[in-house]
Each structure stands twice: as structure tokens, then as C-alpha cells.
Amino acid sequence: MRRERAAAWLAVPMFAATVAVWQIGVALGHVPAWLLPAPAGVAATLWQARAVLWPNAATTLVETLLGFGLAVALGIVLAVAIHLSPLLRRIAVPWIVVSQTVPLLAFAPLLAVWFGFGLLPKVLVVFLVAFFPVVVDLADALRTTDPDMTRLVRTMGASRLAVLWLVELPAALPGLASGVRLTAAYAVAGAVVAEWTGASSGLGNWMLQSSSQFETAQTFAAIVLVSAMGVALYLAVGLAERLALPWTRPEQALGEATAAAPASP
Amino acid sequence: MDATAAPAPAALALDRVTKRFGGPGDPRPVLDGLSLTVSAGAFCAIVGPSGAGKTTILDLLAGLTRPDGGEVRVLGRNGAGLLGAAGYMPQRDALLPWRRVVDNVALPLRVAGVPAAKARERALTLLRRFDLDAYALARPAALSGGMRQRVAFLRTVLSGRGALLLDEPFGALDALTRADLQDWLQDAAAQAGQTVLLVTHDVDEALYLADRVVVLAGRPGRVVLDLPVPLARPRRREITLSPPFTALKGRVYAALGVGAGPHRLRLEGPAGA
Numbered sequence: 266m267r268r269e270r271a272a273a274w275l276a277v278p279m280f281a282a283t284v285a286v287w288q289i290g291v292a293l294g295h296v297p298a299w300l301l302p303a304p305a306g307v308a309a310t311l312w313q314a315r316a317v318l319w320p321n322a323a324t325t326l327v328e329t330l331l332g333f334g335l336a337v338a339l340g341i342v343l344a345v346a347i348h349l350s351p352l353l354r355r356i357a358v359p360w361i362v363v364s365q366t367v368p369l370l371a372f373a374p375l376l377a378v379w380f381g382f383g384l385l386p387k388v389l390v391v392f393l394v395a396f397f398p399v400v401v402d403l404a405d406a407l408r409t410t411d412p413d414m415t416r417l418v419r420t421m422g423a424s425r426l427a428v429l430w431l432v433e434l435p436a437a438l439p440g441l442a443s444g445v446r447l448t449a450a451y452a453v454a455g456a457v458v459a460e461w462t463g464a465s466s467g468l469g470n471w472m473l474q475s476s477s478q479f480e481t482a483q484t485f486a487a488i489v490l491v492s493a494m495g496v497a498l499y500l501a502v503g504l505a506e507r508l509a510l511p512w513t514r515p516e517q518a519l520g521e522a523t524a525a526a527p528a529s530p
Numbered sequence: 531m532d533a534t535a536a537p538a539p540a541a542l543a544l545d546r547v548t549k550r551f552g553g554p555g556d557p558r559p560v561l562d563g564l565s566l567t568v569s570a571g572a573f574c575a576i577v578g579p580s581g582a583g584k585t586t587i588l589d590l591l592a593g594l595t596r597p598d599g600g601e602v603r604v605l606g607r608n609g610a611g612l613l614g615a616a617g618y619m620p621q622r623d624a625l626l627p628w629r630r631v632v633d634n635v636a637l638p639l640r641v642a643g644v645p646a647a648k649a650r651e652r653a654l655t656l657l658r659r660f661d662l663d664a665y666a667l668a669r670p671a672a673l674s675g676g677m678r679q680r681v682a683f684l685r686t687v688l689s690g691r692g693a694l695l696l697d698e699p700f701g702a703l704d705a706l707t708r709a710d711l712q713d714w715l716q717d718a719a720a721q722a723g724q725t726v727l728l729v730t731h732d733v734d735e736a737l738y739l740a741d742r743v744v745v746l747a748g749r750p751g752r753v754v755l756d757l758p759v760p761l762a763r764p765r766r767r768e769i770t771l772s773p774p775f776t777a778l779k780g781r782v783y784a785a786l787g788v789g790a791g792p793h794r795l796r797l798e799g800p801a802g803a
Contacts, residue, residue, distance in 0.1 A: 413624040420592045421641040421689050422614020431641065435628045512628045512669050 302482035307489060310482040317471070322490050324467040325456050328384060329494065332391020333452040337445055339392070340399025344441075347400070348407040349429070365397050369458055377463040387459040387467070394455035398447040406440020407433050439513050442506040449502045453495040540567035541605055541693050541725035542591055542616075548599035549586055560586045562750035563600065568727055568742075570692070573719060575728045575736035576744045577782065583751030584729045588695050591727065592618040605692050614642070617689040617724070619696045623682035625670035631681050632657060632666040638689030656684050660718065676707040683718060693725040701731065709767065712738055716765065733782050734770055737761075743778075745785040755785035 284304045290296075291303040298306055311318065343361070347354045369390065376386035410433045418432050460469025468487045475483035507514065544566045550556035560583045568574045576584050589595045590602045593612030601608060604615040617638070625634050632653045639649035657663045662680060670678060679699055686694050699715070700708045716739055719726050730736050736743045737759055745755035759778060761769060769775055 411624070413620050413622050414626060416594055417618065417620055417624045418637070418641060419613055420594060420616075420618035421638045423641045427641060431637070432626065435626065438628075510628070512671065 299479040299481050302485055306482050307485040310486045311489065314483060314486060318468075318486065318490065321466055321468050321471045321487075322494070324464075325453070325460065325469065325491070326494060328387040328456040328459065328467065329391055329452050329498070331384070332388045332455060333395055333449065333498070335388060335392045336395035336448060336452070337399055340396040340444070340448075341403060341441070343396070344400045344403035344407065345429070345434075347404050348433070349425070361397065361400060364393060367393075369394065369455075370462070373459050373462040376459075382463050382465060387456055387464070390459035391452050391455040394458075395448040395452045398444040398451070399441070400444075402444025402447070403437055403441045406437035409440075410436045438510055439506075442502070442510065446499060446502045446506070449498040450495055452498065453491055457491055540603075541570040541572070542566075542568040542727055543603040544587065544590065544597075544600065545603070546600040547590065547597045547602060549583070549590065549595070549597050554598070559598070559750050560748070561597075562752075564751055564753070565600075566744065566753065568725055570725055571723070572742060573726045573728070573740045574742045574744060575730060575740035576746055577730055577733055577736045577786070578746030578751070579748065579786070580731075582746040582748030584746060585697060586751070588618070588697050588727070588729055591616060591693075591695055594618075614689075615691065616693040616695050617686035617691075619682055619686040619694065619699050621698045621701055623670075623678045625678055625682060625685075627670050630667050630669055631662070631673070634670065634681060635685045635688060637685060641689075653684075653688065656688065659721070660684065674707075675703055676711055679703065679711055680714065683715065687718070687722045687724070694719070694722070694727070696726065696728045698730055699728070700735070708735075713767070715739060716763075720763070733779055733786075737775060737778050737782070738765060738770060743782060745782055747786070755782065757781060757785075 288304050291301060302310075343357065347357055372393075373386070373390050376389055380386040380389070414432045414436065415428055418428050423431065456467070457469035457472070460467040461473055464470040468491055472484050472487040472491075475481070475487065544561075544564055546563045546565055547561050548559055548563055549561040550559035552558075560581075564583070564587075566587070576587065578584055586595070590597055591604055591612065593604075593610070593615065596609075602612060604612055607615045626637065629637065632650055635657060636644075636646075636649040636653035639652060640646065644652070654663060654666060657666050660680070662677075662684070665673065665677065665681070670681070673681065683696075683699065686696070700711050703711060712735055719739075726740075728736065728739060740759055743755075743757045743759060744753055745757070746752065747754045757778065761774060761778075
């Protein structure tokens with residue numbers, strides 16, 4: 266675990282080195298800013314354009330969080346329903362798979378035609394991108410619950426729903442968490458794609474306008490913000506997972522052992 | 531052996547039970563008209579080779595599987611009512627890793643609809659009686675194998691309303707822990723005051739713990755020896771070296787066919803050989 270954390274911190278110097286190479290390369294090569302701006306220029310733009318960037322970022326963030334929340338909530342409901350009903354599994358699973366094969370860039374404009382240029386079509390695009398990993402990971406985790414545990418609780422006279430609530434759902438929480446973490450990384454990108462197909466605000470919209478005016482530094486500033494949002498959401502889900510599922514952390518279990526157990530008889 | 535002829539109602543009864551896993555045409559059923567009863571309050575052990583139907587008998591009594599013929603009764607309940615009638619302890623402890631020890635022990639009470647606070651209180655009382663309350667807030671991952679089996683047994687005690695079904699509870703433990711747990715179980719079972727049916731591969735364990743040892747042979751499973759164990763309680767480890775104990779052990783081995791010929795030496799030999 267400690268080793269993993271040390272490896273995670275290695276990402277910081279790696280990232281810094283990439284930025285440094287980029288900065289030096291642009292300076293030495295005399296690359297024009299409209300083609301590829303230097304990181305310092307992007308940072309300056311982030312600061313100078315903050316008054317415009319902030320409301321646009323807020324729009325994108327709201328679309329992302331609503332779509333993400335909807336994807337997690339409906340994804341859980343769908344996975345549980347599929348788990349409980351073999352009939353529903355046969356009916357729903359093909360449609361769920363089809364929903365992922367639809368080319369989003371072609372489908373998103375249709376949503377705009379149907380639902381206008383407001384919030385709703387963006388939330389729906391984010392939902393379409395984000396619900397799939399939740400359903401697949403949770404349904405798989407529910408199906409692979411340790412049969413010894415479900416058998417045991419059945420011998421106690423538990424109903425089907427009690428088995429789900431007491432054993433299958435808690436056992437599937439780590440699987441759900443990995444699906445939600447994956448989805449957190451996709452959700453922001455979904456919102457940006459939705460904004461490309463028709464929006465009056467949002468980072469995706471701003472990104473598109475900036476690149477059509479060769480304001481490349483502004484495009485990069487938007488990209489930086491979008492990435493930061495995705496990373497923040499991903500990390501927040503990871504943190505929530507650590508706090509909510511303490512038994513999945515081996516070092517925690519051992520710490521409790523020394524605290525709770527005086528001496529082995 | 532016939533359940534209908536028993537004078538007092540038996541706690542556990544299999545009445546001419548047939549069970550086949552290969553469908554109605556299965557030429558070799560696991561059980562074919564087997565009858566067996568355990569009277570209330572008794573500690574009965576079943577020994578036999580793999581494939582003689584020991585685990586099937588427990589699954590039938592626990593309600594996890596239905597017989598293809600005959601009737602299974604536990605404490606006056608039968609059919610679908612068997613689920614929830616007896617406490618069942620699987621080979622692997624099956625403790626839920628996300629529940630603390632006290633909440634694992636309380637699990638059967640929660641399933642039965644007892645409110646959380648009251649279920650916890652009763653589980654804690656039981657843990658305290660067995661000097662395990664120091665572990666009450668630990669998670670199962672923090673416990674040793676022997677400790678996990680103790681917790682699993684106490685959980686079984688709270689799920690049994692008078693009968694406990696133990697499926698090779700100590701099969702995965704090392705020899706020393708196992709001996710320790712056998713002594714512990716002897717005490718714990720006496721305190722619980724419930725009917726116990728123990729399935730085991732270990733002849734010493736069966737004779738050391740039980741009032742009665744049933745030897746099964748298969749397949750289909752049939753009773754080849756029904757042996758009372760008239761050894762005084764509480765039993766101590768030394769008893770396993772005493773002449774009465776070794777005499778009983780000889781009878782069980784003879785019934786199992788161990789030592790009867792060069793190809794019958796292994797307890798784990800092919801079923802029905």
C-alpha cells in the first residue's frame with residue numbers, strides 16, 4: 266500500500282517534467298502561440314480570462330454532476346433489476362449494449378433537436394456515456410457474490426430481498442465503486458461533446474469558439490480546466506470509496522486487530 | 531430408526547429420503563430411502579467417506595435443497611419452513627467481511643426481524659459469555675482461523691432455535707487449533723443446550739464430541755453403524771488414549787472398511803467401493 270502511494274507521487278515529477286519540456290521546446294523552436302502556446306501562456310490565459318472561464322466552467326460542472334448523478338442512480342437501479350430478474354436481463358442487456366454502440370457525435374445533435382439547447386440534452390449525453398460502466402460493473406459484482414454467504418443467509422430464513430440487502434449489495438460495493446470511478450473520468454468528456462453539438466455556454470462551447478478564432482491558448486485553458494474537473498471527480502469518488510468501504514483496506518483491518526485484540530488465547 | 535415409530539418427537543428427522551442430482555433417471559442417487567432421527571438435546575456426529583451423502587443430509591435439513599422423495603423435518607417444521615429452522619455452520623466460516631464481529635454474530639437475529647440495537651445487545655452478551663467481547667468490534671479479516679470459527683459458531687447458536695447443523699467446522703484448521711476448538715465446542719455446545727448434528731471426516735473428533743456416531747457408506751448413502759458413545763462428560767483429551775475410546779474407534783474403522791484390505795485403506799476412497 267505504501268509502495269503504491271509512493272508510485273502515485275511519482276506522477277508529480279513526471280507531470281512537471283512534461284510541462285518543462287513543452288515550455289522549453291516551444292521557446293527554443295520559436296513555435297507561434299496560435300499553433301501551440303507555451304504552458305506559461307496557457308497559465309496566463311487561465312488567469313486573465315477567469316471572468317469568462319468561471320461561468321462557463323460552472324455550466325459544464327453542473328451538466329457533468331447532474332448527468333453523473335443520474336447515471337449512478339439509474340445504473341444501480343438497472344443493475345439490481347437485471348440481477349433479480351433473468352427475464353429483464355434478456356430484454357434489457359441487448360439495449361444497454363446497443364446504447365454504447367451509437368456514435369455519440371451523431372446522436373447528440375438529435376438530442377438538441379428534440380430537447381432544445383438547454384441543460385437537458387447535455388445531461389442526457391453525460392448519462393448515456395456514464396451509466397454503462399456502473400451497470401456492467403455492479404451487475405457483474407452482484408452475480409459473483411460468494412455463494413457460501415448467500416446460502417448461509419438463506420438458511421437463516423432470509424427472503425430474496427433480505428439476501429440482496431444483507432449480502433449481495435454490500436459484497437458488490439467494491440465492484441460498484443470501480444464502475445463509478447471509471448464513469449467519473451468519462452462524465453466530463455461527455456459534457457464537452459454535448460456542448461460541441463449546440464450550446465450557448467460551457468467549456469466545450471468556449472473551446473470551439475476559441476479554436477475557430479485561433480485563440481489556441483484559450484482552447485488549452487479550457488482543456489486544462491476540463492481535465493482538472495475529471496481528475497477531481499475521479500479522486501473524490503476514490504476518497505468516498507476509501508471512507509465508505511473500510512473493510513477493503515487490508516492495513517485498516519490489521520490496525521483494528523492490534524487495537525481490538527489483547528492476546529490470543 | 532423409523533421416524534414414525536419414535537416415541538418422542540425427534541428434533542431432526544429424515545424419513546425414507548431420496549435425493550438424486552442427475553434428474554429422475556439418475557441410476558445412482560446420493561440418498562435412496564434413508565431414514566435417520568436425532569432426538570432433542572442430543573449431540574450426534576456423522577462420519578463417512580466423501581460421496582456418502584453427509585453434506586447432502588445437512589443441506590436437506592437446512593432447507594437448502596429439497597428431497598426427491600420422503601420427508602425432512604426439523605423441530606416440527608418441514609418443506610419450505612426448513613429455511614430458518616436450524617442453525618447452519620458451513621465448512622468455510624462465511625463471515626461477512628464488512629460486518630464487525632458483533633454484527634456477524636447478530637446477523638441471524640437481524641434476518642429474523644429483531645431490531646438492530648437489541649440484536650447487537652444479545653450478540654454482545656453471548657460474546658461476553660465466551661470471553662470474546664474484546665474482539666466484538668474487530669472485522670473478520672483481523673481474526674485468526676480458529677477465532678473466525680468461534681465467531682461463526684456463536685452466530686450459528688443465535689440462528690438455531692434448538693438445532694445446530696455443523697458441516698466440517700474445523701476441517702480447514704491445523705491440528706493444534708483444531709484440538710483447542712474441539713474442547714471449546716464441547717463446552718459451547720453444552721452451554722447452548724441445543725441438538726447438534728456434526729458432519730466430519732475425523733473419527734477422533736466425532737467420538738470425542740458426540741453422544742452418538744452414525745457411520746455412513748455410499749453410494750447411495752446408508753447407515754452402516756449407529757454407535758452410542760457412553761463416555762462420561764466433560765471429556766478430557768486423555769480420554770482419546772483410553773481403552774474404551776480406542777475400542778469404539780476400532781468399531782468405527784471396521785464399519786468404514788478401513789484396514790479391511792489393501793485397497794480399502796483410505797477414508798477418502800471412491801464412494802461405494
